[in-house]
Amino acid sequence: MTVVKDTGQRSVLPPFGEEHEELRQTVSRFVAKEIAPNVDEWETAREFPRDLYRRCAELGFLGLKYPEEYGGQGGDHLHDAIWVEELARSGGSGGVAAGLNAHASIAMPPIFNFGTEEQKQRWLVPGIAGEKIGALGITEPGAGSDVAGITTKAERVDGGYVVNGSKTFITNGVRADFLVCACKTTQEGGHGGISFLVLEREMPGYEVSRKLEKMGWHSSDTGELAFTDVAVPAENLLGEENGGFKLIMANFAWERLLMAIGAVGAMQRLIEITVAYALEREAFGRPIGKFQAIRHHVAEMATKAEAARALTYNALRLFHTGQDCIRDVSMAKLVTQRAVLEIADQSLQIHGGYGYMREYGIERAVRDARLGPIGGGTDEVMKEILGKQMGL
Numbered sequence: 436m437t438v439v440k441d442t443g444q445r446s447v448l449p450p451f452g453e454e455h456e457e458l459r460q461t462v463s464r465f466v467a468k469e470i471a472p473n474v475d476e477w478e479t480a481r482e483f484p485r486d487l488y489r490r491c492a493e494l495g496f497l498g499l500k501y502p503e504e505y506g507g508q509g510g511d512h513l514h515d516a517i518w519v520e521e522l523a524r525s526g527g528s529g530g531v532a533a534g535l536n537a538h539a540s541i542a543m544p545p546i547f548n549f550g551t552e553e554q555k556q557r558w559l560v561p562g563i564a565g566e567k568i569g570a571l572g573i574t575e576p577g578a579g580s581d582v583a584g585i586t587t588k589a590e591r592v593d594g595g596y597v598v599n600g601s602k603t604f605i606t607n608g609v610r611a612d613f614l615v616c617a618c619k620t621t622q623e624g625g626h627g628g629i630s631f632l633v634l635e636r637e638m639p640g641y642e643v644s645r646k647l648e649k650m651g652w653h654s655s656d657t658g659e660l661a662f663t664d665v666a667v668p669a670e671n672l673l674g675e676e677n678g679g680f681k682l683i684m685a686n687f688a689w690e691r692l693l694m695a696i697g698a699v700g701a702m703q704r705l706i707e708i709t710v711a712y713a714l715e716r717e718a719f720g721r722p723i724g725k726f727q728a729i730r731h732h733v734a735e736m737a738t739k740a741e742a743a744r745a746l747t748y749n750a751l752r753l754f755h756t757g758q759d760c761i762r763d764v765s766m767a768k769l770v771t772q773r774a775v776l777e778i779a780d781q782s783l784q785i786h787g788g789y790g791y792m793r794e795y796g797i798e799r800a801v802r803d804a805r806l807g808p809i810g811g812g813t814d815e816v817m818k819e820i821l822g823k824q825m826g827l
């Protein structure tokens with residue numbers, strides 16, 4: 436019997452069509468040639484070069500879903516999803532993906548969706564061109580999951596606001612030129628008094644207090660920021676005053692979906708690497724993949740990945756067609772982030788001692804994957820959302 440090796444790679448699955456294939460191939464070639472070979476060096480340096488934003492912009496990847504009038508490609512979220520999935524599958528670095536996507540898909544969407552024309556010209560256009568780098572600042576030392584508990588204060592003064600407070604765990608926090616920053620604009624607590632201001636690095640009183648050392652995502656910069664009497668002009672208010680919670684919610688769906696899509700790409704990568712290794716590595720005179728225990732590990736990995744992909748693509752299809760998808764996106768985020776962590780761990784087990792060594796990239800996959808159940812809304816928060824959706 437001839438056995439055809441099938442690692443589960445199916446490039447054309449709904450909601451994607453043949454028309455997306457060319458982009459997938461282009462991204463895959465670019466990432467394999469210009470990102471993957473450099474990842475080890477960037478991980479050691481604890482950052483990737485700033486030039487990478489410009490290079491990705493040059494190829495159109497930072498502006499896939501934005502209109503041509505702003506320098507984008509005029510595509511949609513499906514094009515962006517291909518970029519994110521292939522970046523994870525061919526790149527193998529959570530840090531690089533985080534740095535690029537925190538800019539293009541987390542910091543810029545609120546400016547595109549809620550910004551005035553002038554604001555789009557100031558931050559979106561240079562952002563798509565890779566000339567200015569953005570970050571999204573919501574989390575604070577005292578408030579993560581509890582977004583309504585933020586205390587960074589923006590006090591109304593003549594001509595604008597004075598901002599005092601701090602942010603932490605901000606991806607691109609050290610290098611960002613602009614920060615889409617959640618502030619309290621009322622004395623009362625709760626969701627109602629949050630507004631978004633765009634803070635710029637050169638504003639007096641804006642300080643990067645620390646670059647944080649992390650378990651994974653080493654090639655991304657994660658910063659802690661402090662604001663002392665930062666004068667922010669009124670024209671930097673994004674959307675309506677006290678209407679910031681709507682903006683946060685609008686962003687969360689896409690951020691969580693992106694994390695799910697990235698995990699789908701990462702799982703595919705791990706399965707391909709692991710199957711190749713299991714066929715090559717020999718023990719007791721035969722390839723380890725011929726041992727039942729290893730075959731079953733791989734079968735489990737493939738099944739988990741397939742289930743995670745189906746859930747994610749379904750959520751993506753609902754999101755793309757404008758349907759209510761909070762439930763599906765929350766499920767996809769919850770399932771994929773645990774699945775990729777388990778798959779990375781199984782892959783490490785199959786690689787034995789070599790998996791524990793840095794050069795194979797498997798230990799990095801485990802470390803990078805551990806953030807998934809925490810970032811962008813924890814597992815517990817996803818379960819809360821799902822439980823409440825069911826009327827509990």
Ligand SMILES: Cc1cc2nc3c(=O)[nH]c(=O)nc-3n(C[C@H](O)[C@H](O)[C@H](O)COP(=O)(O)OP(=O)(O)OC[C@H]3O[C@@H](n4cnc5c(N)ncnc54)[C@H](O)[C@@H]3O)c2cc1C
Nearest residue numbers: 571572573574578579580604605606809810811812813815
């Ligand atoms: C590497 C990295 C990059 C990040 N990038 C950004 C960024 O760019 N911008 C940004 O704004 N933030 C960013 N974050 C922050 C991230 O979104 C938060 O870490 C996350 O929202 C969780 O908040 P927390 O860490 O304060 O945990 P906490 O909210 O303190 O939670 C601690 C534990 O308590 C549980 N918990 C909390 N509330 C409940 C509840 N109601 N019910 C049950 N359990 C609960 C949590 O699930 C968790 O297990 C980043 C974080 C990391 C680590």
